[in-house]
Amino acid sequence: MRSRSTTLETAILGLLADSPLHGYELRKRLNLLLGSFRALSYGSLYPCLKSLAARGLIEGQESPDLPPHALTAKRSRIVYHLTADGKEYLQSELSTSGPAAWEDENFDVRFALFGLTDVETRIQILEGRRSRLTERLELARESSRGSSRRLDEYTSELQRHGLEQVEREVRWLDSLITIERDRRRARSTGRDEDRPGTDVKEQG
Amino acid sequence: MRSRSTTLETAILGLLADSPLHGYELRKRLNLLLGSFRALSYGSLYPCLKSLAARGLIEGQESPDLPPHALTAKRSRIVYHLTADGKEYLQSELSTSGPAAWEDENFDVRFALFGLTDVETRIQILEGRRSRLTERLELARESSRGSSRRLDEYTSELQRHGLEQVEREVRWLDSLITIERDRRRARSTGRDEDRPGTDVKEQG
DNA sequence: GCCTACATGTAAATAGTTACATGATTGA
DNA sequence: TCAATCATGTAACTATTTACATGTAGGC
Secondary structure, eight states: OOOOOHHHHHHHHHHHHHSOEEHHHHHHHHHHHTTSOSOOOHHHHHHHHHHHHHTTSEEEEEOOSOOTTOSSOOSOOEEEEEOHHHHHHHHHHHTOOSHHHHSHHHHHHHHHTGGGSOHHHHHHHHHHHHHHHHHHHHHHHHHHHHOSSOOOHHHHHHHHHHHHHHHHHHHHHHHHHHHHHHHHHHHHHSOOOOOSSTTTSOOO | OOOOOHHHHHHHHHHHHHSOEEHHHHHHHHHHHTTSOSOOOHHHHHHHHHHHHHTTSEEEEEOOSOOTTOSSOOSOOEEEEEOHHHHHHHHHHHTOOSHHHHSHHHHHHHHHTGGGSOHHHHHHHHHHHHHHHHHHHHHHHHHHHHOSSOOOHHHHHHHHHHHHHHHHHHHHHHHHHHHHHHHHHHHHHSOOOOOSSTTTSOOO
16 A cells, blocks of 8 residues: 555546446556556556545445356456545546646546546646647757767667657647647537536547 | 666666766766656666676776866766676676567667677667567557457547557667668678677767 | 755655465366 | 466565755856
């Protein structure tokens, strides 16, 4: 119970907001969610679930219903669902748009949960992320100019490639920002509801 | 002295192979080397230097020479240089090309030190890295096909973007592999020396 | 006088992974 | 019967950052 990563906690709460799940299944979804590689181990997942349960944000109950074709119950699995406190906490987390939301460690998870986030917050996070990346590009170019000794062939190729990847991500963000701004506009000219998220996810 | 990351150690030894440096300066170079962002803190650097010194791979001495315009010595700085053991160790590290060399944590450092690595090893690392990435692409595509429930709009966009970045890196590796194969060919048809690296870095 | 950069270092906190321990179920 | 997948969990280890502690030197 020593780790208290908001990243992992938010990801778990976000998935549980969709449907109740047990640890094993949760892990698979999490690995799918977070870029499909970057495996998360049980050693971090289960302690985190315990911690969330201890704080009353989720509740677990040993699965009562047997799977369709099973004769006896499998190894008892603990299905977790969000409590009212948990829902409230998740919504308050998802409505923040400070620097924490667009740093490397958190951005992916926050983006993956955009379906539960309102348009205004989505735009703020995307713009924050964008300025974070352009700031990096500035620093990198500045330090490569200011550096007295010029770099080794391979080192400079590594840097060039790194910068290119970041530039590409900035363009990706630009296209996303455009889309979200259009959505905001469409929303304000149409119905003027402002409930978070509910009308954003799934339209096909 | 509790951390023994080969990544950081190799990076330090690689930089010291070029010229002796003190910790403060070493950190700046390290941050330049490793993609120009991803700052490394003193809290990991200094303990690592101590550990390397304790194992006899590097040696530190309080700077004897004053900077040109100084009246008194600045706060004593400790300039580290590679020992004979350190050089040997570094060369043995740089001649390995196993999976460890192409995993995420190590690849960048190994690539940045290609100037001290021989052609054959360079090619093996690049090819290993390439197959590691294509393996990931396979897994990701497979799991997205096999997944029963289709993904949320934002989640699938995140995945699409992630896959695109990896695909791009594969093409980058392809071009590097081509270059290195040409070099190997040029080398074998020309002079047939096989000393590692010395004739690869700096030709302008 | 104060802020920035230089310079070295330690202790505690953070965020995980790996290896271990246990055991049921399913299919070849 | 043997391996793979399902399922939960703990202890030890790895690697790192953050905050602290200390002090010098140069510019405004």
